[in-house]
Amino acid sequence: MIGLLLGLPLLLDLVLIWGPALASIGLSFTSWDGLGEIRPVGLDNYVNIVSNYPPFWPAVWHNLLWLAFLGLVATPFGLFLAVLLDREMRFTRFYQTAFYLPVVLSLAVVGFLAQLIFSRDYGAANALLGRTDNPVDWLGDPSINLWSVLLLVGWRHVGYVMLLYLAGLKAVDPGLKEAAAIDGANEPQTFFRVVFPTLRPVNVIVLVITVIEALRAFDIVYAINRGRNGLELLSVLVTDNIVGEASRIGYGSAIAVILLLISTGFIATYLVQVFRREEDQA
CATH class of the missing domain: 1.10.3720.10 (MetI-like)
Structure with a gap:
């Protein structure tokens, strides 16, 4: 019973959260339209996003x-x-x-x-x-x-x-x-x-x-x-590339990974400071 009560939520967590997250990280280094062949492209998606994708930096700023x-x-x-x-x-x-x-x-x-x-x-x-x-x-x-x-x-x-x-x-x-x-x-x-x-x-x-x-x-x-004309956000760019007409799954996954890194960076930095402060007080 304990295994069932702990294993089922853990399985759902792996399937619905960690699975898609790890899949997005892997797909971010590929070029894929969702139907054809998955072609590895290395860091090209990230380079293009940062240097050749006009909505990206306004979305980051917003x-x-x-x-x-x-x-x-x-x-x-x-x-x-x-x-x-x-x-x-x-x-x-x-x-x-x-x-x-x-x-x-x-x-x-x-x-x-x-x-x-x-x-x-x-x-x-x-x-x-x-x-x-x-x-x-x-x-x-x-x-x-x-x-x-x-x-x-x-x-x-x-x-x-x-x-x-x-x-x-x-x-x-x-x-x-x-x-x-x-x-x-x-x-x-x-x-x-x-x-x-x-x-x-x-x-x-x-x-x-x-x-x-x-x-x-x-x-x-x-x-x-x-999410256009001054309301660009990273989440909108992810949706536009993955679900939109372009169907650039790898490109949208790269934006999603950048969004994940930004959010993790803010939270991790604060938690590290909190734990250090508690250790100093202890």
Whole structure:
């Protein structure tokens, strides 16, 4: 029974996650259209992507902006809301539900909401700003459409981060806060020097989720304009090359491997720093 309960999830993990990942790494060094012969090409796919594929570098930049916005704006705001709700203010349950509600929406649905809000001709944003005579093309202008999308993505991400941090704050020993107050620490000092260090496990989870959310983003930009005209992302390039008319499986796999390396690099770097800090403290 133990073998079955452990072996079946492990088998599914190998088949659905590690299998495709290893296959993508292998296919990234080949040229294959999905039907014909698989022809090894070495590093040619990677060289062409970096030097001769115009959408690649804008997509990398957009993914990094996506990560920076979620990590430096949405995540701290989610922590701020969690701290406020942890004080047991009136209507706390209502606020928790209201802030968490966007999380249950898929990014595809958020993409359709973006069209309703930021549409040039019938969007709510131009109506509220009184720009119906000279409307702003929030989703069509490459200089601003990414920021319009990030506002909605951040709106969804804040609720998730808030819930994680709120759970972490509920687990903090109240005695730590009382001891800090007795020692003369004010509220900011108590939070940053006593409470926040105890949230390190939650910080790791939030970081991993933030990196994954930023680098796997696909649905919302594809629903708006198929990830073009200022909304290029690496995930869209992978789909366009593998599923699109070109059917360049090897080329798309190489982009997927680059995306995997970027995400692994961010997460691994942070985890190494956390483990070193724990070893130094021990």
